[in-house]
Amino acid sequence: MLMTDTTGGNAALLNHVLRHGDRALVLAQRLGEWVAGSPELEEDMALANISLDLLGQARVLYTYAAELEGLGHDEDHFAYWRGPDQFRNPLIVEQPNGDFANTIARQFLHDAYAVAHWDALRLSSDETLAALAARAIKETSFHLRHSRGWLVRLGDGTDESHRRMQAGLDAMWPFAAELAALADENELRECGVVPDAGVRAAFETVVALAIGEATLTPPAPVEVATSGSGWDGTHSQHLVDLLDELQVLARAHRGASW
Amino acid sequence: MSPGWPLWEVFVRARRGVNHVHFGSVHAADSETALQAARDLFTRRQEGASIWVVRSTDVVASDPDDEGQLFGPAEGKDYRFSTDYKLPAEVDHM
Numbered sequence: 001m002l003m004t005d006t007t008g009g010n011a012a013l014l015n016h017v018l019r020h021g022d023r024a025l026v027l028a029q030r031l032g033e034w035v036a037g038s039p040e041l042e043e044d045m046a047l048a049n050i051s052l053d054l055l056g057q058a059r060v061l062y063t064y065a066a067e068l069e070g071l072g073h074d075e076d077h078f079a080y081w082r083g084p085d086q087f088r089n090p091l092i093v094e095q096p097n098g099d100f101a102n103t104i105a106r107q108f109l110h111d112a113y114a115v116a117h118w119d120a121l122r123l124s125s126d127e128t129l130a131a132l133a134a135r136a137i138k139e140t141s142f143h144l145r146h147s148r149g150w151l152v153r154l155g156d157g158t159d160e161s162h163r164r165m166q167a168g169l170d171a172m173w174p175f176a177a178e179l180a181a182l183a184d185e186n187e188l189r190e191c192g193v194v195p196d197a198g199v200r201a202a203f204e205t206v207v208a209l210a211i212g213e214a215t216l217t218p219p220a221p222v223e224v225a226t227s228g229s230g231w232d233g234t235h236s237q238h239l240v241d242l243l244d245e246l247q248v249l250a251r252a253h254r255g256a257s258w
Numbered sequence: 259m260s261p262g263w264p265l266w267e268v269f270v271r272a273r274r275g276v277n278h279v280h281f282g283s284v285h286a287a288d289s290e291t292a293l294q295a296a297r298d299l300f301t302r303r304q305e306g307a308s309i310w311v312v313r314s315t316d317v318v319a320s321d322p323d324d325e326g327q328l329f330g331p332a333e334g335k336d337y338r339f340s341t342d343y344k345l346p347a348e349v350d351h352m
Contacts, residue, residue, distance in 0.1 A: 040263055040285050042295035049298045142297075149290055 012187050013126070014068040015088065016194060018078065019182075019231050020117075021061030022089035025079055026239065027110060028054035029246050033097055046146060050107070053139040057132070064128050080250035084240045091230035092175035094239040098168065101161070104150045105168035106175075109207065111144035113179040116202040125192035148210050155214025166216050173219040179203065181224040182231060265314040266292040268299075270306045278310050286311075 031051035038044045062075035092110060097103045118140050121133035154165040180200040188194040211218050228234040249256065263285040269278035281300045286292035292311040300306065320328060336342040 042263075042284050042286060042291075042299070045298045046294060049302075142294075146294055149294070153287065153291075 010068060012185065013193060014065055016185060016188055017061050017065045017068060017129075019088040019090075021058045021065060021078060022087045023093055023110075023114075024054040024061065025058035025246075026087065026089045026242060027093040027107075028052070028058060029242055030093065030095075030097060031103075031107075034103065039100060047103075050143050050146065053143065057136055060132050064132075076250065080247050084235050084243055085233050087235060087239060087243070088231055088233055089235075089239075090175070090178050091236065092172060092179060094230070094235060094242055095172065095175060096238055098171065099164060100150075101154055101164040101168035102171055103168075104147055104154065105165070105172040107143070107147040108151045108210065109172055109176045109179065111140060111147045112206040112210070113176075113199075113203045114140045115144050116180070116199040116206070117196065119202070120196045120199050121194065123192075123195050125195075129193065144206075148206075151210055151216075152214040155211075155216045162215065165214065169211070169216055170219050174222050176207070177222045177224045178229055178231070181229075263287050266296070266311040267314050267317055268292075268296040269310040269312070270296070270300055271308040271310075272305055273307050278308065281305075283314060284311075 028051045031047045031054070034047045035044050038047055058079070059075050062078040065078055066073045066075060092106055095106055097106075115137065118133045118137040121129050122137060124130040124133065151165065151169075154161040155169075156162070157165075180203045182196075185194050185196075189196065208218065265283050266286055266289075267283050268281045270281045271278045281296075284292055284295040284299060286295050289311060293309055296309050296311055297306070301309065332338070
């Protein structure tokens with residue numbers, strides 16, 4: 001493993017790993033809320049499957065984070081015993097599900113970013129991240145196929161589905177720019193741990209093509225705020241509520257197992 | 259249950275070299291979502307190497323009432339089985 005030589009480098013890598021673990025865990029929790037509530041049983045299964053894939057990614061990342069941190073924590077520590085201000089997920093994944101089109105818009109923007117992210121991370125000089133990326137890119141590509149398919153199907157569907165898909169895209173758009181705008185990982189970039197130079201361009205291209213194919217109107221570009229990013233632990237009440245539910249059992253019955 | 263989406267029959271080939279076998283059915287809006295749903299439901303444990311989906315309404319089925327005329331005539335025709343034929347002694351095993 002690289003980056004163990006300096007405390008600074010290790011801290012930057014730990015921060016990166018937690019950002020993506022949190023991204024995956026929070027979205028997994030949101031998608032889980034759809035179970036038994038989606039348009040058809042088959043879609044329940046599809047969303048639950050994606051949720052479980054993301055949960056699996058979060059577990060690997062948290063386990064790696066525990067190793068990097070070196071304080072004897074396990075994966076559960078990061079999921080259950082941190083408060084909202086310690087979560088570093090981008091804001092888009094904590095947004096409420098809304099209607100199905102809203103969920104699809106959120107998922108599509110996330111998946112387009114995640115595919116670009118994992119694709120780049122396959123070349124990471126960090127062996128653990130590269131191995132995870134090689135595995136994650138396969139399932140994430142399928143997630144994108146699913147969410148992109150629905151974006152196009154609803155956008156280029158009936159008047160009602162088009163209206164709802166546009167509304168969903170408009171609602172999620174303000175959170176899209178933050179995804180590929182990590183300004184403070186230069187150190188990790190320079191040493192090849194996070195070789196993400198092309199991620200933003202790849203993300204924007206995939207999004208633009210799909211929006212066009214879906215006959216949707218691209219929302220106006222949004223400036224990324226220079227402070228208050230979810231990646232840095234600034235969150236909305238939505239994450240507080242989500243974590244309340246996610247953590248209540250572990251906190252009410254400390255050490256419980258099944 | 260609100261099966262507003264049409265039904266699709268799912269055929270899965272477990273590995274290269276064997277036939278697609280009927281696994282079940284899914285509700286889906288179109289062929290692409292039918293393939294995805296079939297993948298989620300029937301190939302979770304590495305059962306599949308290939309999936310076919312066919313609209314259930316496109317499957318033409320035999321009528322159960324025709325069982326007699328369709329399948330009855332095959333009864334008692336032992337000569338259609340290889341076991342009905344005696345091998346010459348000199349062939350030994352086959």
